[in-house]
Amino acid sequence: MTTWNLNGTKHHVLICNGSSCMRKGGEEATQAIRNKVTELNLDEAVHTTRTRCNGRCKDAPVAIVYPSGDWYKQVTENVAHRIVEEHLAGGCSIKESLIYEYDQQGFVSPENSDSIEGIDKVKSNV
Numbered sequence: 001m002t003t004w005n006l007n008g009t010k011h012h013v014l015i016c017n018g019s020s021c022m023r024k025g026g027e028e029a030t031q032a033i034r035n036k037v038t039e040l041n042l043d044e045a046v047h048t049t050r051t052r053c054n055g056r057c058k059d060a061p062v063a064i065v066y067p068s069g070d071w072y073k074q075v076t077e078n079v080a081h082r083i084v085e086e087h088l089a090g091g092c093s094i095k096e097s098l099i100y101e102y103d104q105q106g107f108v109s110p111e112n113s114d115s116i117e118g119i120d121k122v123k124s125n126v
């Protein structure tokens with residue numbers, strides 16, 4: 001059991017370790033993100049957490065960065081390294097790998113996204 005002091009942490013990365021993500025490289029994505037964070041001396045600034053399913057299994061493996069609210073899909077080792085280098089260290093999200101980004105209205109898919117829309121959580125009455 002570990003209790004980290006997270007005062008001053010700048011980013012929280014939720015790395016999906018649900019069954020679909022684990023079948024498609026979730027462990028490799030987890031290790032690639034964590035190793036790159038350590039390599040770049042970002043351990044104080046970045047906290048990572050393994051999660052269960054985040055509900056976007058078709059995009060597996062998935063990683064989510066807060067507080068920016070960026071959801072990443074198909075996190076290969078290369079994408080994992082770019083998330084750390086370009087987003088967490090550099091402050092720029094990787095547009096082509098985004099499922100969602102967050103604006104004042106909530107999550108939105110980036111323009112020209114090729115991610116599937118998914119199933120509506122609430123059925124409309126039309």
Ligand code: FES
Nearest residue numbers: 016018021053056
């Ligand atoms: S198992 Fe990762 S989104 Fe479902």
